[in-house]
Each structure stands twice: as structure tokens, then as C-alpha cells.
Amino acid sequence: MTVEKSIRIAFVDDDEHLLSSHRRNFGRLRPEWDAVYFNDPLKARDIISEDRSINAAILDIHMPGMTGLELAAELRTHRHDLIIVMLTGYADLQSALLAVNELGVFRFYPKPTTLQTMLEGIEGEIESRAGQSEETLPTDFLDLLELGVIAVDDSLSILHMNAQSAEIMRRSSLVRSGTQGRLVVDPAPEGLNAFLNPPAHQAPRAQQSFSLERDEEKLSFLIRRVPKKADGKTTFMVILVDPTQQKPPAIDDLMDLFGLTRSEAKLTQRLAEGLALDQAAELVGISHSTARTYLKTIFAKTGVNRQPQLMKTVLSAIPSLR
Template sequence: MPYPLTLDQFSTMLDTLYQGPLENIPWTSFLDKLKNALASKYATFILRTPSQQVDGLSISTSGSSEAVTAAYNQHFYALDPFVGLPERQVVSLIEFVSVPDWLNSEFYKNFMEPTDVFHVLGADISTPEGAKCRIRISRGRSDPPFDQNDKDLLTLFLPHLERAVVLHSHLNRMESERNLYAGAVDQLAVGTIILDQDGKVLQKNRVAERLLETKDGIKLVNDGLQVGTSRDSQQFRQMVKQALLSQKSSNPSVVEAMRVQRTSGLADLGIVVRSIPPSEWSEGKYCPAVAIFISDPEQESSAPQEIVRALFDLTPAETQMTLLLANGLTLDEASEELGISRNTARAHLRSTFSKTGVTRQTMLVRLILRSVATLG
């Protein structure tokens, strides 16, 4: 069956293919177009093949059953005879498995036949990063088998699909790293806000969102930031302006700081403004240009007790008292909070000093707040 694609049709399909990594469910638009172009029932892209060690990850066209996909990933993948295809080569099922063997296989009888899938066209691709992917196109038993024109059409897109998978892997790795670092900054109770080249807010972490919601010392106005008094705002705007000028001229990173009083009477916010050096090939107005870091002295340390105990070999009682001291309480306030005598609290403190190798309460607090416990 011939499938003459016009240049516009081919370009449209390529557009959806390379747009695939940015979709909420990758490549769904491309798979739908490919399914229609090949007059098939389903098009499925297996991004991660299932095994006993890991769950499979597959994307199917609209109309596919999630239950069927789950059944394949949990059980039927081990029975699938249409695997291990020649690398980057489009193959039809009847070239790989004889029709009698296919009809008599448990995989066909229990998995494919109930969904009226008989003809299958497929290809396997691997990327330099180690991804092993499969694309499968299927038709019902009453449909015509796949022919050479079908194979040629799918072959056209294979190298582009491989490149798109590589892009997806890079984007996914960058997103994972970004989420890891963002989570670490959240644990440190530091608010971070990223501004673009116009000084507008691009993104913010959860700590910054909570601070902005209170509108106490800093707030969001027309996608920009307003801090403290009018004098504070003037100083802040000047700091951001300097950071933007430094960023645009590719000068060494500018770092400036200020304190902002809060109308509530809570402790002043500490704000650091830092320019973000542009990457060599960055372009467009929505690139990160300035980073704003905000410290809130009222924010308590969130170091988990179990991690502090494991790091410093403390008892539960010593750990509780140490965290109270790290959050700014005096020894008397900590003993009252824990319902113990001052002598008991002092005994806990001496034991903690011995285990951590410090000799003063201020050193202990510094040790806890600068340890990896706050990242737990």
C-alpha cells in the first residue's frame, strides 16, 4: 500500500516527533500521526523494556487500554516472541515468526488475540547513552499485512526517533539534577527566585513561594519583586539592575546583599542578588539572568532526627536537645521544652560535645547547621 508523503506532511510529522520530549506524555502526538499514516490500530513506543528488575515504560496511541499495557509490563513481556530485532531495521512479524508458531503461541492467544492484534511491524533502536527502545505498529487480523511501503515509511523516521530519544534522555537527566539541587536548597530553608533578562520572575522554589504568600518584606507585583520600604525597593532595584548589566556584558558574576525589615516585626530577611553567567549558546529573553537568595531567620532547621543520630551517634534524647539548640533555643529553654532538669540537659550536652568533638554550644550549632543532615 503506497504512502506518498508530501514535504509538508513529512515536516509536520517530524515536528511532532522532535516536540515529543516536551509533551506531558512524550511522543503521543507523533504516535497518533504515525498510526494514521500506517492505517493501523495501535502504535506503541517502548521507551524502557520491562524486566524482572525494572518496570517497563511505554507510550501508546489514544484508544489503547492502560490495563493491557500493565498486563504486558507485568507478565506478557516475558512471552513476547517479537523481540531482539536487528538493530535499526524495520521488520514485520511474519518475517520473524512463522504464522503457525504465532497463532499457537501463548502470547498471541492470551494477549494479542483478545485485542484483535495480528499483524505487527517493529524496529529496535539503541542510543549511545544505553537506552534500548522498541517501536511497534499493529493491525487486526482482517486488515492487510504490512508491506514494503509500510516498512519504508517507518524506516524514514527511525534515525529521527533515535535522536529525539537522545534529546529526551539529556532533558530528563537535567530535570532530575535540577529537582535534586532544588530539593537540597529547600531543605536548607533558603528561598530562591530566578529572574529573566527583564527582571521578571521565571521560577521560584517552595520556600520563596511561602515567603511571597505572606507579603511580609517581599511580594510579587506584576511578575516583578517588591521588597520592604520604598527605600528598600529602590536599593533592591539598583542591585538587580547591576546584576543584569553584569550578565548582559558577560562580566564576572556580581553578588550584592541587603537586609529587609518586615512589617510584622519578625526578624529581618537577608537577601543576596547574584547575576547568572549566560551559557555560551543561550538566546531569547526568557533565559535565567539573576538569582535571588532569601534567608529567613525565623525558619527552623529541618534536619531529620534519624539522620542527625546516625551522623553523630547520639541518643534520641541528645538528638532532640541538639536540634532545639540548633533552632535557637537556649539550654534552659531546651530543657523546659523537653521536660527535663537543667542538670540532665547539661549531661546530655557534655555527652554530645564528647561525641561530636566540639567544646562550645555555638560550635555544636554550627556543626549541625553545616552538616549534610540538613539535606536529609
């Protein structure tokens, strides 16, 4: 008796070892499903765009020829129904926000994430889509981030909140959950209300950053506009960053954000940890003179001219998306 293949998944990754692993495990985990595998994102784009039997696509974010974000954008123009899952080898917040908010990506998983976890997420989404009337922010995605993430409406009523934001609010006196579940920011930053409710003649801004500060306490506060497609209402994603808890960003993040070479990014990462130039150079494995040459280029690319400024820029740029 032939089992009907009611759900079909596409895997797109240039890593042949990972694709082989998926081939070995997929049939065992979901014997009633079907799968197709692509190591070429361009070929995957052409086939998935036309093949309506493919319910979901799991894409690697970093691939030669076409990135996962580019592939997701093209697939979305042809397949509004496609469930898109994105994989990345490092915590890339900027790409995650773009993927979820603008490309309609369902989930953004870090590598390694088990195939079972991804398939369970897709299965749950397929089962819930029939009764789902509006677009919501995936809370599982929010908890993957090391930053505090809160979804609010235009009155700052809290819709979703991840565990990290709850911890920041527990420690901080600058933000809290007030009456009727509203996000309270104290002191309220100038311009926040104008961002939430812009004048009718003014085009709304996509995002805005604020610095919250009182006495010795500081928080970075980014708010990003997220329009809902179902009813036209607007929600907002708030990113809270406690600078005392922030770790230096990954090398790949530094390369993507500032256009650094890998060697420059390695040196920058060490400098962001507060090391002196000679100490950083030794750990990276370059001479002091080479490190000084790199530093000049790093300053030019990041727009600073002193090492303390570099540390502040590097530690704040990724979470604030400035």
C-alpha cells in the first residue's frame, strides 16, 4: 500500500554533509512526508516557485550565488503560502528581524537545531494556519535571541515578551510592566510618542533608537514598526539591550555590518573585549605593526578614531541596528 505524501519539504543548503544528514533522518522522522533537496539556491528558486506541492522550505542564510534572505524574498513574491524556515550559523539579529518582519519567514533557527525541532514547528504551523486570522510574532523565535524583545501595540500594551526582556525588566528601574499590561518607560524618551503616533501628514518611520539613562543605569531601546497584514493595524517590536550584559558580537556579524575582512573582524572582536592592541594582536596571531595597520582601516570602516569609541560602536551597533 502506498502512503500518500501529503506534506512536502524543500531543503536548500550548500553544505552537502548537512543535506546528507537530512536525507538520512527525514524518512525516519516523517515517513508520511516527502522531501526535495537542493545545494543550488538558484535551481531551488526556480523549482519551489512553480511547484505548489512544496509546503515549506528550510533555507541556509549564507550560500554562494544567492543568500537565504535573497532566496526568501524571491520565493515570497511567487509563493505567499510557502512556510519559510531560515537557518544561520551565528546569531544575526539584523537578518532575523528582516526575515521575520519583512519577508514573512516563519522561524529563524540557529545552527545546530535538530531536524525534529524544525519539522515539529512546520507541522504545528500547517495545523494552525486554517484557523489563524492574523499575523503574529513567533514567540519561539523571540526566545532564541540573547536580547530583550517585546511586541507592543501603539498604546504600548504588551502582546508578546521573551524571557530575556522579562529578566531585564526585573533588574532595571527604567522599564517595567505597568497597569493593564502596558510597557512603562521611565523616563519616557523624547520622540517616542511621535514615533508611535506620527502626524497624518508625516510618513511613519520604520525604526528609532533611544538611550535610556538614570543615575548609573543605562539601557539601549530600539523600537521597530511591524505592520499587520490582516487588519491593517500596526504593532511594534521593542529591543532592549543592557550594555552591562552585552557580549562582543560574532566575527561574521562584524564582517556583515562594517565590511571588515575576517582578520580585521577578529582583531575588532578582541578589542571590543577591552584588550590592549598588543594583547589583541598576540591572541589573533599578528604582529603589533600589522595590528596598527588593521586598526586604521577598522577606524575608517566603523567611522571612529579612538579605541574607546570603537568598543562603544561595536557593542551597541548590532543590538541597536544603527
